[in-house]
Amino acid sequence: MNAPAVNVPAPKAAPAPRGNRTRSGPSFDLSVWAAQRRHAVESALARWVACPDTRPAPAGLGEAMRYAVLDGGKRLRPLLVLAACEAVDGSQEAALRAACALELIHAYSLVHDDMPCMDNDVLRRGKPTVHVRFGQAQALLAGDALQALAFELLTPDDASVSPGTQALMCRMLAQAAGFRGMAGGQAIDLASVGKPLTSAQLHEMHRLKTGALLQVSVLMGAACGNPGRAAQLALSDYGAAIGLAFQVVDDVLDVVADSGTLGKTAGKDAAQDKPTFVSLMGLRDSQNYAQELLSQALASLRADGLQNTAALRALADMLVNRGF
């Protein structure tokens, strides 16, 4: 498997000075930065995910996989990988592979989550969900194949990524996706419907269900370089804070936004009697909590050893004050 051409221009803005308390620096344009990087990710995914010309999958499986992955999604996890990689001046080739692998894991989890035996959702990103479009059996297989493909992307059979980095990336992703990460959080979620959760239990559920994959996006980006211990810990803290903030904001949006804006069915959590931050602490306190987590994330980026944190800062801000 040859790597698609990696063509990610360096950000135009100068690195934000360390300790700068403004959120993303005055001259950093996140929309330009993100558009360039999303383009690189989309191109790579289009070539790597069961490309009909070069790597076709049999019997409709490729179509279902590509439908689940391409032409949709904010690519938040890939952007976090690429931003963290820039903060440690890491390998762009390794980062692009990690970015795509994370998006595949995210996509497979959505496909399986949407199935009738789980959330039974028929709309995702404004389109029919995979099982509605291709049938449940094909959706199940497509999700399974996307998970396997994530690990295939992380282990190219060439010298573009060192074996040590390949192995480390696989370990990090497997742990974040597995029973003590995303899958474990989903199991707590399943068991929690209609039950009151304590604040600690709700935090644990989201730390695993969505937080683990967001945090590991940052850490896999960092693993593309050789950050010192302080920088690594800082990025881990940043990832944990934004991972939690993401879910808090999601719960808020489920209450205040409509389905058209969300691209999925709004108000579902309340309808399904699922515990959320809003149901636990109220709307106003949830909004304040998200802002507090944003402050924590930004503060952690002041650590020694981080170089260009402008994108990480802007992404955290965008994630909490969703302009996308």
Next chain:
Amino acid sequence: MNAPAVNVPAPKAAPAPRGNRTRSGPSFDLSVWAAQRRHAVESALARWVACPDTRPAPAGLGEAMRYAVLDGGKRLRPLLVLAACEAVDGSQEAALRAACALELIHAYSLVHDDMPCMDNDVLRRGKPTVHVRFGQAQALLAGDALQALAFELLTPDDASVSPGTQALMCRMLAQAAGFRGMAGGQAIDLASVGKPLTSAQLHEMHRLKTGALLQVSVLMGAACGNPGRAAQLALSDYGAAIGLAFQVVDDVLDVVADSGTLGKTAGKDAAQDKPTFVSLMGLRDSQNYAQELLSQALASLRADGLQNTAALRALADMLVNRGF
């Protein structure tokens, strides 16, 4: 994650001489060899799969994962890994991890295959299937988590397996499990119900659906050592032949055996109008074909560079002339 103690005694029998045409050598006792190795695999799986004492999974997920994996199964793929490792005098630690990883992939595929949207099977190894016992949502999650855990097992955070071997193992497993391996074969299977297949199409389906994982078991065992090119190719040929033979024999048994012997519902293929080797070439020719594939597998083991092939020979024989 610490490795369980690996305690696999060397086989008692002397290596079968190269070129010996008897199937497994007169002094090799497969049942003793397999029992010792199954014990090592069972112990490792019991410790590595969501062990309630050391690595618990939340909210019932661990129980579902362990139910799917422990106390059942012939452990054919692990035995192939360990036998191939012995043929190249490879690392036992690496082989035990590869053996367990393959069993997890196999187990997850059975859990998902049995679900109502796929084969809708309620009996597996004489027990209720995972979705019958734990519900469909938990079965879906358990399968997903088992696939992730396979890659976690292959990438220990210690010096027991070199990073290069870790990365290679992940690559091999991901490819064999994914859209151009097992998942792709299952998609062909889905699409083929009620349709006539040519011999070439039937071979392609089984090469992917079951063959890819059996062949890669042999190749991952070989990757635990440093076999020469000739030995590697020979093991690849051996794996391809037994992978196909396995399915031919399965089709034969589906016709001639009863559910009690199989541990699963017999006669299902015909009831579901699925194409099989028996439906394509008849019972007698299918039986002859399996014997021919066995001869091919044994012949390939005469290659230069293979050391102790007694277990590989005996396993091929057992697989075709199922005494287990």
